[in-house]
Amino acid sequence: MHDIKSIRDNPQAFDAGLKRRGLAPLSATLLAIDEKRRAAILASEQAQARRNSASKEIGEAKKAKDDARANRLMSEVAELKTTMPELELAAKTADEELAKELAAIPNLPLDDVPEGADEHGNVQRHVYGKIRNYAFTTKPHDDLGGALGYMDFEAAAKLSGARFVVLKKGLARLERAIGQFMLDLHTGEHGYTEINPPLLVRNDVMFGTGQLPKFEDDQFWAIKGELLVAPDERLKTERLGLIPTAEVSLTNLVRESIVDEKELPMRLTALTPCFRAEAGAAGRDTRGMIRQHQFTKVELVSIATPETSRDEHERMLSCAEEVLKRLDLHYRVMTLCSGDMGFSAQKTYDIEVWMPGQGEGGAYREISSCSVCGDFQARRMDARSRGPDGKPRFVHTLNGSGTAVGRALIAVMETYQQENGAIAVPDVLQPYMGGLKTIERDK
Template sequence: MHDIKWIRDNATAFDAALKRRGLGPLSPSLLAIDEKRRAAILKSEQAQARRNSASKEIGEAKKARDDARAGALMAEVAELKTTMPELELAAKAADDELVRELAAIPNLPADDVPEGADEHGNVQRHLFGAVRNYAFAPKPHDDLGGALGYMDFEAAAKLSGARFVVLKKGLARLERAIGQFMLDLHTGEHGYTEVNPPLLVRDHVMFGTGQLPKFEDDQFWAVKGELLTASDADVVGKLRSERLGLIPTAEVPLTNLVRESILDEKELPMRLTALTPCFRAEAGAAGRDTRGMIRQHQFTKVELVSIATPENGKDEHERMLACAEEVLRRLDLHYRVMTLCAGDMGFSAQKTYDIEVWMPGQGEGGAYREISSCSLCGDFQARRMDARYRGADGKPRFVHTLNGSGTAVGRALIAVMETYQQEDGSIAVPEVLQPYMGGLKVIARDR
């Protein structure tokens, strides 16, 4: 959420930053609503002040036995009692309109974010490792999993429809091993506190991190035992107060743990992590990544969240990126880090690094696919959540929030399968995961 006072004082800079996002100037319409809002609030306050003053004057007139004046004042107060609720409603309506407009505007890109309209404007920051050479043509993960008999999309479709998968035996255990390895690394070495959060949250929690109102169609909603998308408009509209949203990422509940609170500066940075299922309707991804496990309605992810001071936000962003990278380094997976351009960043992000892991079985010759996205959000989410901290001077200020995948477990599974595949179709287990696999070194088809 943006600060209207800042926009009022920096309208030109605000519109210039939005232009980098591919949006037209919005300050004129916002300031017009703000002017209407302030005028309505002033009228309401003046009416309240006049009512208080007139009530006092009535007593004085009666004391002076000036019945005519007392009668006129009483009539004025009676009229104010009638008009004041209307003025208060007008002020609230104008305030709600401004909040509604501000809530739909994305965060402003940081000054050092590259220019660009889409992914073609992203800039490579650095690489780790190199593309592996194989003595055979690497297969995609779904071919490997199907041949092993441990990855079943048809069974999942019978249960739940498209974009779901059933994992079995060695692959089910491998996915579990990857998630546990990530959690142990982040909690044991990187200083994150493990949290097991709710998977269903209220509307205002989704609003706090920016999923609502703009991305309502991308969420799944549970209403009286039913799982609904926002396209079920009539039902969702009637039962909105009763619905809960399935989290699209653990960022949502983790970040909102500090909502409507004032932290002590000594508590910051607060670093949280969680391994959870995530649920996305993928309403805007029709026809994209329909094969395999790349884009699923349900997937597992380890999330990293930091709550920091404005002074420490940038350093915390670099630290979070390094923590996510360490996962892939220990798995010895080849990857690159991209700095996203202004036009390709997520709604709540001020600056984002994407980690793209090399998947040798994707397309002809392999491809990089996103496996982690680490974002600095500044005070954008904090304003939506009213999350603040109190510094040494005693004044409350908004915290800065950060979030990152540490990493997407399903995509890590894909990368491990495709990178560590062997010519006979078996999967070598990375050394760092073997303790989580009971010492198993190779996943092969049962004979």
């Protein structure tokens, strides 16, 4: 959420940031609402102050036996009692109007974010490894999994519909192994604290990290109780959202609190199922496991001070990269341009892993996004820290995939596929697979 005072102090910079996001200027509209809000608040406060003052004057007039003045003052107080609720409502309405407008505006890009309108404006930062050469024609993961008999989309469709999968035997274990390997790496070597968070969260928690209000249709919702208000009409009494990423739960652990800056940076990680309705992805990646309604992901979250958040961003990226390095997967890191970043991000690095079975000759596919959000989410959550001077200030938040387990499974399957359709298990995962070196079809 943006600070209206900052917008008031420098509207040109705010509009310039919006322009880089591909949005029209909004400062004039916001400042007009703010002016109306401030006037309404002032009118309400003045009315309250006058009522208090007049009430005191009534006592003085009665003490002086000035009945005429006392009566005039009592009439004034009575009129203020009538008008004050209207003034308070006007102030509240204007305040809510401003908050609603601010809540829908994305974060502004940092100065070093490249210009661009969409993914075509993203800039390659660096590359790790090389594309492997195969003596045979590579296959996509769904063909490999189907031939093994361990990846079943038809069974999942009977259970849940499209964009779900049932993994079996060696592939189910391989996915579990990948997630456990990532957790062990981040907790054992990278200093992250493992968390097992709730998968269902309240509206204000979704709001805190930016899923609401703009992306409501991208979420899955669980309704707690319904009230029948008319035939065939039910009033939803309460709902909880299924997390689209553990970022939501982990970042909100510091909501509505003031943490000691000695505790920062706070580094948290979780391996959780994630749920996305993919409302804006109709027709995209309909084949295989690339874009699922339910998937598993290891999330990295950092709570940092404003002075350290940029360095923490680079560190988080290196932690996510280390996962792919140890799996010996070829990838590239892209710096996202201003028009392709997520809603809450100031700057984002995408890690794109090479998948040799995607299309003809293979393709890079996103497996991790690491973003620094500044105080954007902290303002929405009211998450602050207290430094040596004792004054509270908003923390900076960061999040990244460390990494998406399902897509890592795809990358491993396609990269380590054998000519006979078997999947070689990467060395680093073999201890998690009971020493198994190859996943083959049951004979």
